[in-house]
Amino acid sequence: MRVDVLTLFPEMFDGVFGTSILGKAQTKGLVSLNAVNFRNYATNKHNTVDDTPYGGGGGMVLKPDPIFAAVEDVLEKRNEETTTVPTKAPRIILMCPQGETFTQKKAEELVQEDHLIFICGHYEGYDERIREFLVTDELSIGDYVLTGGELPAMVAIDSVVRLIPGVLGNETSAVTDSFSTGLLEYPHYTRPPEFRGMKVPDVLLSGHHLNIDAWRREQSLIRTLERRPDMLEAAELTDKERIWLDK
Numbered sequence: 001m002r003v004d005v006l007t008l009f010p011e012m013f014d015g016v017f018g019t020s021i022l023g024k025a026q027t028k029g030l031v032s033l034n035a036v037n038f039r040n041y042a043t044n045k046h047n048t049v050d051d052t053p054y055g056g057g058g059g060m061v062l063k064p065d066p067i068f069a070a071v072e073d074v075l076e077k078r079n080e081e082t083t084t085v086p087t088k089a090p091r092i093i094l095m096c097p098q099g100e101t102f103t104q105k106k107a108e109e110l111v112q113e114d115h116l117i118f119i120c121g122h123y124e125g126y127d128e129r130i131r132e133f134l135v136t137d138e139l140s141i142g143d144y145v146l147t148g149g150e151l152p153a154m155v156a157i158d159s160v161v162r163l164i165p166g167v168l169g170n171e172t173s174a175v176t177d178s179f180s181t182g183l184l185e186y187p188h189y190t191r192p193p194e195f196r197g198m199k200v201p202d203v204l205l206s207g208h209h210l211n212i213d214a215w216r217r218e219q220s221l222i223r224t225l226e227r228r229p230d231m232l233e234a235a236e237l238t239d240k241e242r243i244w245l246d247k
């Protein structure tokens with residue numbers, strides 16, 4: 001997979017792209033992560049990428065021309081770098097608080113793609129033509145407003161890249177994660193078996209895998225019921241589990 005992020009602050013991505021699981025994923029050749037400064041595509045002599053809004057009012061608006069030019073250049077570079085003709089069009093994703101709320105389901109959808117391009121805003125907003133004629137998706141990471149799209153893009157990229165097969169080692173698995181199963185994950189314990197009088201549940205020390213699986217499933221159900229009952233409606237549950245939860 002290839003991921004390009006258009007931003008005015010590419011240096012913000014240095015640590016995230018080069019460290020830990022994302023850094024290793026790149027070293028293994030499983031993903032290529034690139035931060036592109038769209039100021040380099042400004043065509044005026046002061047390299048400005050924003051302007052005052054038509055109709056007046058406060059705040060600055062990101063101009064369409066540098067962002068369209070940056071996306072076109074990224075596509076050209078991708079075509080030059082790949083030997084095979086790309087079969088899929090890229091997903092061009094605008095980070096904005098007005099977009100669809102980002103979820104694990106969306107991450108599972110995006111990981112099927114070959115090429116993602118994220119656009120990070122700053123200032124007041126984007127020229128509407130970017131939204132209407134360039135992007136394929138608009139994503140929000142929640143109902144609050146940040147100063148820029150960089151942190152939201154990092155959140156989305158991290159959660160997509162960790163789903164690429166081979167990115168997570170045996171020590172971490174996405175399969176049992178909260179949301180992947182439609183439920184919240186069960187509690188975890190590690191050594192020592194007793195710490196300051198606090199004990200690990202006996203079943204986890206029993207070595208009986210069927211009982212451990214049953215306990216984990218039950219704990220997932222209880223945890224989801226307590227913390228996120230809204231998720232249970234869409235979760236895949238057996239009839240027995242539904243009756244048990246209804247009690």
Ligand code: SAM
Binds near residue numbers: 098122125147148149
């Ligand atoms: N005036 C805009 C509005 O009311 O929708 C908010 C602009 S915000 C100050 C600047 C940039 O931060 C946005 O263009 C977007 O890229 C990013 N941003 C802020 N909050 C976000 C969120 N919850 N999810 C995704 N991106 C966000």
